[in-house]
Amino acid sequence: MTAQTTDSTAPDYRDSVFLPQTDFPMRAGLPQREPEWLARWERIGIYDRLRERAGDRPLFVLHDGPPYANGHLHIGHALNKVLKDFIVRSRQMMGHESRYVPGWDCHGLPIEWKIEEQYRAQGRDKDAVDVVEFRQECRRFAEGWVDIQREEFKRLGVTGKWDDPYLTMDYHAEAVIAAEFMKLLMNGSLYQGSKPVMWSPVEQTALAEAEVEYHDITSHQIWVAFPVVSQRDFAPLDGCMRTDLLGASVVIWTTTPWTIPQNRAVAYGPGIAYGLYDVTGKGAVLLADALAEQVFTAAKLEPDSWRRLRDVGADELASLVLAHPYRGIEGGAGEWDADIPVLPGDHVTEDAGTGFVHTAPSHGDDDYQLALKFGLVLTHNVLPDGSYRADLPVFGGQAILTADGKEGPANVSNIKALAGQGALFAKGKIKHSYPHSWRSKAPVIYRNTPQWFAAIDRELSDGMDDYGQTIRARALTSIDALVEWTPQTGRNRIHSMVENRPDWVLSRQRAWGVPLTCFTKRGARPDDADFLLRSHEVNTRILESFQEHGADAWYRDGFKERVLDGIVDPADYDQVTDVLDVWFDSGSTHAFVLRDRADGTPDGLADLYLEGTDQHRGWFQSSLLQACATRGRAPYRGVLTHGFTLDEKGMKMSKSLGNTTAPQEVIDQYGADILRLWVAQSDYTADLRIGKEILKGTADAYRRLRNTMRFMLGALDGFSDAERIDPAEMPELERWVLHRLAELDQRVREGYAAYDFQGVFRALFDFATGDLSALWFDIRKDSLYCDAPASTRRRAVRTVMDLLFHRLTLWLAPMLPFTCEDVWLSRLPSEDDSVHLHDFPATPAEWLDPALAAKWDALRRARRAVTAALELKRADKTIGASLEAAPVVHVEDAGLLAALRSVDFADVCITSAIQLSADPAPPEAFRLPEVPGIGVVFAQAPGQKCQRCWKILPDVGSHAHEASCARCDAVLAG
Template structure:
């Protein structure tokens, strides 16, 4: 039996209970702006640069967001990851500067200003171009300011007062210089190729400006009558049998531009005859078609043919040419349509033949150009027609179809398809028609479908030798650079390499007004580019002083050509550079600008963006730098996924499932958003919804409470009372061992950019090893032990070490909370957790043998606490201090591990008895800890009025008859120190 009668004396004031003003409720939405204001006032970024000026440089180069709206959750993810990298590398011992930047040119801004003009009844083309450009500049500048404040609110630390802007005069000058370097090296040329063209926006688009959406297209099967050819099929030559090659296309409007039919030598073809078909059917009885064998059944089904027969094999190589299906329409289309072998042809769908319009498809263009010499020798005109103009209307190169339009100004399908289908039907060239739902390219900005259209554009060669060095092409340079780059995650390397291996020449020109122009002159007679260092210098100098507007000013051509060249002899190019060239050039005017940013380096240590940037910024930066420097502008590339809703669906306004970072910050604080980013696997798409936010809030609360408990107990810590590790109890040395192990783990996780592992490791350590184990055990010693107690002083020393490590390790993630925690202990004006390095944890703290021993002790502890939990649940005890269980140990190694330890303290009971042997059958056991049996029992004696331990020693001290001797000694020492006793 134990006597738990409480004493009348209240000893609570004599305990070393936690004392702190650090609030349990974070109040982050209102507190975080206070820290932002403090950091700005002390200019913490400048202090970091001064502090780290002699350290090695680590440069994360910022991929510029577009300055045209409030930031969204994708921005928050991206910038937070960049901040995690930059801050952690700073604390690992680098000078890790972060210079933010903005992409300011391009169509989205131009489009917004055009919308404003249209709303006022104005026409962009009637306004002087530099007035329009000034409107664009003001629009971008406004959004730069808005986004800057939103990024700062996320806790992103950087050179916000000195960012880079692609529209700043020095940037525009350097972009032009980079373009002129490419031109001078012979890599720039003007050519005519099919490019993706936005009728709505009246401009060429790059692959990076395209997204694919569901779209329903007209599908048609068209007869191309065999015109000439050799080879017999039983009863005669193809043309004698009135056979037709059958093609299939989902772009009927491209038929007027057809100039060839492509086939594959790897496909088996046959000549088929329609045996039975409905009256009036397009595919009539007796007609003969040449089709891939694998597709014949499907084709005749689409053509509503009831019965067909295969006559024999066909080798398309023996067919010299076909007639165009629109032959005779308005006197046009009288030319031969040759058959060309093409690697792109398959028998997966269609007919096994590909209608080839070199002005409206890259594969079509490539196969046409590859056969140019052969076609010329046959007397076939290889000129590629311009059948569709920039507004989507047919030109004179599409006879008989005047006025038809492919796509209108609103992005809707025009009448071109139907006009073509009607003409084909009237000519007897239709075999079947249908509809196909598929993924079709749309402009990323206008969200409207685009077309492939042959237009004169400026390109950079991918496969021409640079500077006469054989094999030194832009493609080979880029592929070598990819192999030399570290990718996180590593699969990004294969993705970028595959894109680079297959990509066509780089289209640089855009038909726009807002951006950096292609600053070259072309000889009107020869078509050659002017290569003049003096002209290039004048252009660069003018841009430095006036910006790219100088190119569009009156008299610009004469100004730049000066007296050396005649304006009558040269055409001044007015196309605008692809904005990807702008952002791809940022390394040249940011990383290499030591005067403006002396703490950056080239190549950058890292580029970090979303996975879509394999075809965007990673890609264009690689090409631009390889073209002008011969290597990549980065040493490593980190890629993250996209943000999805809580169910894994893409966020969209139409679904109503978007999550705005501003809303999370307003309700919970930016540190919650940062913890979500760090806790997620950024290599995959990240989910975010109400439940996920709440889970993150709960995780944050646990971390905060652990730190609050640390702060409360450290109020009683005096550094002069610190205990050396060699003099500490084993439990404290175990925690130091764990810190030594964690130090390696944390540093490596930061080096590997593995923040999810870092958060998981530290959360488990703080919640399980500290709060539920170490703190739980040491509460009694910390609260109740005498002032002189080595155990108590050792525990306080360890708490101080824990505080120093945890606040540093978590500082890059919970930037606001760690500052608050740090300043709670170190409120000095010049103090900040963000001016620290990760603390040096002595390697000799590591003691694997001690850790192995304590694994056994903790295993026994789990069995005891499991047994006591049942006793509490059954209300046989109220608290574990009422117990003194009997523990049977059958494993001698376990018994040996317990020797010398006050196991009652470790299991938080008032007493404990260990007995060798298996123990009674009714005892409590855990399967995962064999050989340990617990028989619960009540502690004997009286309950200490101060520590609440039950002991027979209570009352043995006459001065303090209601406490244990330990507590009596503590009270005497407190009295001697002038403390409540």
């Protein structure tokens, strides 16, 4: 029998080969099997068992940002919770007591809307329903979604205290939220002000900045002429009074024509150059010189139809008195007869417009600040539903925005009225970014309305001055000195937001939430010292009632009388009925979770908050401001942010576009571990893409990794401690694997600690599929299958396999909890054990051997040259397998040649033989450009094929066992 033929009469030694044996299936079947693991973990109580044996482990607490209890989970929820789970599990396995209490945000408008929709469908009038009954309907709705989302989160494999989560609507939580609010009442930061706030006409409530998102819209833009009617107290330097401005017009620009009826002033920039221009057919107008030509272009004027007459200085502008463009309008009833002053404003720029800013103090913050400075009167023309008050002349009852968020008639009516007054200098359309409610997706407006605010620049009388005396000062100090931001750009983002943000609008004109638990004195003004009732005894009574009955108690008949009785006369006080901004609810969670729960933290601080980048203006900021107001500093030591989820093309996901990826769909098709693996493979610090093709690639990577784990399990069949040998007795190749394990131990721990999950997974995946499957496993299959069980080499391989099992399985467990549980129990079956009950094993530092690693890096490069040469021979059918070859390898470098001779390089290259030569390589030798100094000359292996190990060797056929080599003959002999 030659090496190239097979004799059907040859002995069959297959039963004597030690092939891998494992019940670990090649096909994962994750969608079907994962629920079994979930049930098992719940049955054996893994989370609570870890807490029970905490001992003196250092504490690590990731505080959960509460999702809203309204609707099924989307892919962003999955990303967020999976990232949190990576951290919680890895910190636990690195020796911490790592706690995770999931929570839900349960109050707020979206839930109210759902109940109102149900009422409308039933023909019921919400306003006719008792407020407590309505609130209880909202509570039941939230409870239902909490239960649904809890199961969906658990299905992702997320560990945590699922049987006792925190809910912002729990009675204790509501009591604490009220208590935190009353700290603002007592420390002086709470005040009531009538000022413009972002208002949603659709939802009929004030909104905070965190509840607003920006989208491009196309708006009207108009240029409006305000006629100059007089000058006040102006003395020109030359003593010569000019009258050419009388009868001229100051031109303003705005994209909100509906605010013109509320105009009370025009602002100019003191540092801007202005001119008086004569315009054919329109008279004299005042404009900023830098913007004049743009204005005339917008008015579609010919270049020769206007000319500049002279400079107009700031002092002269300050003397001007204007008429409102609606002065004298038919049906105006004197509404707009008051003079309009021209006032200096630092907010006026030359970036766009005319250099003059239309000022409606009730509908913009800059306008409001100017009104405060110069004593302008605020208007109250716009009602909560976004329409003008019914008795407003000319425009009464007209909608700015309709109930469904569409543009009402108010803008067009104003444009027509201005044209009729001869005040419309130009008009057009403009596409620009505009604020929208993130809940209803409808545009919002600025509207003057009485609201309750937390003053972020007022000195607080609470004695917590270590990091500042105001909320803003404490917040900025926390950002800079007390919190670690990952990535660091998060610090810059939130710092600029806090540095420039206005006072916090706390009140909402809704029903489902924690009320503003305060009382106002009848007849007192908001700036009176006794306007707010400040009583520790009253506060205590409120909190006791909330602890027992929840915040519903505030709305029950007689509550005011019960809590005020014997302290003040209840008849002297009014009870506030607004509810708190839900961001105050979620911002207070540190108090009733971290501070109050037994599984909280001793100092009430979290080690980490983790959410999307949008939460710099959301939960990160509301928690920061709330805690700075009530405890003097940020409630967290670290903040980690992730990006958003996009489709495969990088587009924002949208149901209308049909490009969404639902977590449940991924789980049903692939299993939760594939979804988790997608997270692990992604750079979560940027926006993440997901879709069918990406998930196919993820599933392929999973299969490769699973095959590595399966081979490892099969190779360890029957291994026991009696087989184990010391590293000092091992061949170099096994000691090199130990070196790699020691390197990876450091990389894994540092990576998990730095939240670099992509880096951890990439290192482990490359090791598993490259160092192991493509090299070590490939080389050592011969030893595993064919060496005698007692041989040193085979024992070394299996010893290393065992060490590998305990590390690779545990290192991957935080990311692939289902698969690693399967791997663990496949080898170590137990009724009550789990991979998740174990820490990462300690890895001896003495396994590190840089010199050996450098040597094997060189050997691997040389091996690549040999395997590349043999691939060509396989391709042209000269050989069918590498064991049919016995190449000659010419090596120029003497050091490398010595290294190759110090090992069995034929085994390394998986050839039956190999000849190493220092002679120069002949011209026909194969060379690999990236491995210089090595030439490979192909030669077929001499001899016959061993029917047990398949090596082709000269001694085959010369032993007691026919058609075996010496090694196999000895094994067969026993």
